Amino acid sequence: MKRRRCSAIHVALILGSTTSLGAQGSVGSEGGAFLLRPIGARAVGLGQAVVARRDGSEGLWWNPASLAGATRREMSIHHSQDFFATGDALTLVVPSTLLGVFAIAADLQNYGEQENTTDPTVPPTGTVLTRSFVLSASYAAPIGNRASTGIAFKVVQMRVDCTGPCDFPNEVAQTFAIDAGAQLDVGSARRITLGASVRNMGLALQVQDSPQADPLPTRAQVGLLYRYPLPERYSTDAELNLSVDVIDGLHIDNPLPRVGAEFVWQKRAFVRGGYVFDSAESEAGGPTLGLGFSRKNLVLDLARVFTGFSADAGQAPTFLSLRFAF
DSSP, X not given: OHHHHHHHHHHHHHHTTTTSTTTTSOGGGOOOGGGGSOOOHHHHHTTTOOTTOOOGGXXXXXXXXXXXXXXXXXXXXXXXXXXXXXXXXXXXXXEETTTEEEEEEEEEEEEEEEESOOOTTSOOOOEEEEEEEEEEEEEEEEETTTEEEEEXXXXXXXXXXXXXXXXXXXXXXXXXXXXXXXXXXXXXXXXXXXXXXXXXXXXXXXXXXXXXXXXXXXXXXXXXXXXXXXXXXXHTTEEEEEEEEEEEOTTOSSOEEEEEEEEEETTXXXXXXXXXXXXXXXXXXXXXXXXXXXXXXXXXXXXXEOOSHHHHTTOOOEEEEEEEEO
16 A cells, blocks of 8 residues: 555656756656746747846746846736646745745646546545645845845645545645846946746655655756847847746756747847757757737737647647736
8 A cells, every 4th residue: 555655746846846847857856846847928939048038927936036127016827738737836025125025926836537446347536636835935136236136935735636525635845945046237338147047945754654755856057148139229129038047956057058048029029949958858858939929918929849748749838927926
C-alpha cells in the first residue's frame, strides 16, 4: 500500500514538470517541477526572457523586483491550458508611495481526474484528483532612482485527492520557498535594464508519511532589456523592446538562453515573439508568439507555444492574461 501511495504522488510531480523538464538535465533528482510551468501570456510570448522587464502582476512569478515600479493597484488572472494541465493564477498588487509594493497571489494547476482503478474488471469507487497549489506573498521596493529589489515567500503544495470510497488515502506533498530578485537601469538614457532572480529556494518537497523528499527546482535567471531607439518620426507612437535571458540551476552547469522581442503601437497594441532554447524536447523549448491589447484600465494578452508534447498531441499550450488596474 505504501508503495502505491508514493507512486501516485511521484507521477503527479512528473506531470507537473512537463513545461521545463529539459532545462537542466537533473530533473530526476528534483521534485515540484510544476513550479517551472510558465505563468503569464506576456512572459510566454516573449520566450520567457522577462527577468529585466516590468510587466505588472505576472512579474511576481519571474522576478519580484519587477513589481517595484507599480504605481496603480492591479488585479489579474493568468490562465493556461495544455495537454497536461489547466492553470489559473490570481494576483493582487497594491503599491504604496511610502512602503513599496505588496502583492499576494495564488496559482492552481489542475492535472485532471481519473477513476481510482485501472482494472476493467473492478468497478471504480471514487475519482482521483491531481492538483498543485502555490500561494505567494511578495514585497518590492526601489533603491534610489535606478535600482529595485524584491522578495516573495511561497507555500507550495502538491495534492492527490480521492473523492468517494477509495482504497488509498489522500497524498499531500508540501514545502515553503523563497524567490528574490533585483533590477538596475544603466546608461544616461536608461535604454538598458539588467535583471537577476533566484526562484524556488526552499526545503525539499516532502510527501506525508514517506521517507523520500525531493529538492525543489531552484533556478537562477539573469538578463537584460534593451529599448531600441526608433527613428524620431516613429518614436512617439512605436516602441521596440528586445530582451535576452540565461537560466540555469545554482550549480551553473548548463546555462540556456531565452530571447524575446516586442513591438508596441501607441501603448495599445502589442506583438511579441520569442524563442526558448532547451537542452531536450519539452514544453518549454521552441518558438512562441504573443499578442496584447490595452484599453483604459484593461489589458488582454494572448500567447501560444508551438512545439512540445502538447503541440504534437494536437493541443498546443495557450495562455491568456487579463489585467484590471484601478
